[in-house]
Amino acid sequence: xxxxxxxxxxxxxxxxxxxxxxxxxxxxxxxxxxxxxxxxxxxxxxxxxxxxxxxxxxxxxxxxxxxxxxxxxxxxxxxxxxxxxxxxxxxxxxxxxxxxxxxxxxxxxxxxxxxxxxxxxxxxxxxxxxxxxxxxxxxxxxxxxxxxxxxxxxxx
Amino acid sequence: xxxxxxxxxxxxxxxxxxxxxxxxxxxxxxxxxxxxxxxxxxxxxxxxxxxxxxxxxxxxxxxxxxxxxxxxxxxxxxxxxxxxxxxxxxxxxxxxxxxxxxxxxxxxxxxxxxxxxxxxxxxxxxxxxxxxxxxxxxxxxxxxxxxxxxxxxxxx
DNA sequence: GTCCATGCAAACCATTTGCACATAG
DNA sequence: CTATGTGCAAATGGTTTGCATGGAC
Numbered sequence: 001x002x003x004x005x006x007x008x009x010x011x012x013x014x015x016x017x018x019x020x021x022x023x024x025x026x027x028x029x030x031x032x033x034x035x036x037x038x039x040x041x042x043x044x045x046x047x048x049x050x051x052x053x054x055x056x057x058x059x060x061x062x063x064x065x066x067x068x069x070x071x072x073x074x075x076x077x078x079x080x081x082x083x084x085x086x087x088x089x090x091x092x093x094x095x096x097x098x099x100x101x102x103x104x105x106x107x108x109x110x111x112x113x114x115x116x117x118x119x120x121x122x123x124x125x126x127x128x129x130x131x132x133x134x135x136x137x138x139x140x141x142x143x144x145x146x147x148x149x150x151x152x153x154x155x156x
Numbered sequence: 157x158x159x160x161x162x163x164x165x166x167x168x169x170x171x172x173x174x175x176x177x178x179x180x181x182x183x184x185x186x187x188x189x190x191x192x193x194x195x196x197x198x199x200x201x202x203x204x205x206x207x208x209x210x211x212x213x214x215x216x217x218x219x220x221x222x223x224x225x226x227x228x229x230x231x232x233x234x235x236x237x238x239x240x241x242x243x244x245x246x247x248x249x250x251x252x253x254x255x256x257x258x259x260x261x262x263x264x265x266x267x268x269x270x271x272x273x274x275x276x277x278x279x280x281x282x283x284x285x286x287x288x289x290x291x292x293x294x295x296x297x298x299x300x301x302x303x304x305x306x307x308x309x310x311x312x
Numbered sequence: 313g314t315c316c317a318t319g320c321a322a323a324c325c326a327t328t329t330g331c332a333c334a335t336a337g
Numbered sequence: 338c339t340a341t342g343t344g345c346a347a348a349t350g351g352t353t354t355g356c357a358t359g360g361a362c
Contacts, residue, residue, distance in 0.1 A: 054326090113265075118292055316359105322354085337341095
């Protein structure tokens with residue numbers, strides 16, 4: 001995953017101004033390995049910036065996504081963001097339903113999927129959901145305070 | 157995929173009233189093999205029912221989904237519906253980006269994914285996107301009028 | 313006749329946009 | 338100093354809800 005500095009540098013190189021809010025965003029995504037919704041981010045940022053507005057968060061998430069420092073994934077509950085994965089080789093993810101951390105799976109099923117007949121493959125998705133070692137322990141017990149907003153609803 | 161009759165019967169058995177609109181919905185999903193958004197459905201139904209309201213469409217889609225006659229999948233553009241797949245064994249799908257038809261993939265990559273360490277797998281998603289034989293031919297040319305709203309934007 | 317289904321209007325939620333002021337470079 | 342970033346308010350788009358009427362059984 002990109003580090004806080006890498007994120008800031010990329011933004012700076014592309015002519016974006018490094019405001020205090022953006023520094024905080026970079027830090028958040030540079031250090032937090034899981035997926036966050038716009039709301040999660042808003043709530044987190046809100047602790048530090050009292051007058052914070054939702055639209056600024058959205059704007060920055062979008063800018064960062066377009067710049068390529070953030071990834072965006074569609075879950076059932078909505079869109080979530082995380083720092084871009086710096087793995088270079090193609091891979092997939094196991095995603096923890098509680099803490100939302102992701103673990104790379106280097107195995108890609110496409111190699112083994114006999115693209116049938118005349119189907120022209122353009123893209124594929126392979127994602128595994130479950131509970132990671134950390135979160136597997138306290139199965140459904142007390143909310144074991146994940147780094148940021150982790151609800152154990154199991155929806156995907 | 158479920159047939160029109162199977163859909164209607166299931167609804168009837170569960171005490172739902174078979175209105176004309178619901179018959180049409182059943183027919184739509186019984187005959188159309190691809191994914192449709194609520195809007196697609198609304199537009200299609202609108203041709204036949206002039207006073208149609210969006211909320212009724214939503215309500216019926218929801219009821220049918222909860223009843224299990226429809227499946228629901230999250231795409232980047234939003235949620236889409238299709239008739240429930242009648243394949244009984246676990247399988248995945250190849251989805252045509254143009255006509256939205258789906259083709260089953262019986263191969264499941266989970267067997268081969270060495271669930272690493274202590275990760276407790278709960279669910280997985282494996283989806284392949286591309287163009288099917290039919291749609292592959294006229295690559296990006298004129299809109300070859302897919303059964304219902306097929307835009308070739310390739311987004312997933 | 314009873315209760316569910318429908319249309320309408322309004323509420324709701326997430327996201328986007330326009331504008332004036334604040335501030336990084 | 339200038340252009341970009343921000344907060345505010347309002348618009349937008351998709352979806353849901355409350356209510357009274359209409360229709361299936």
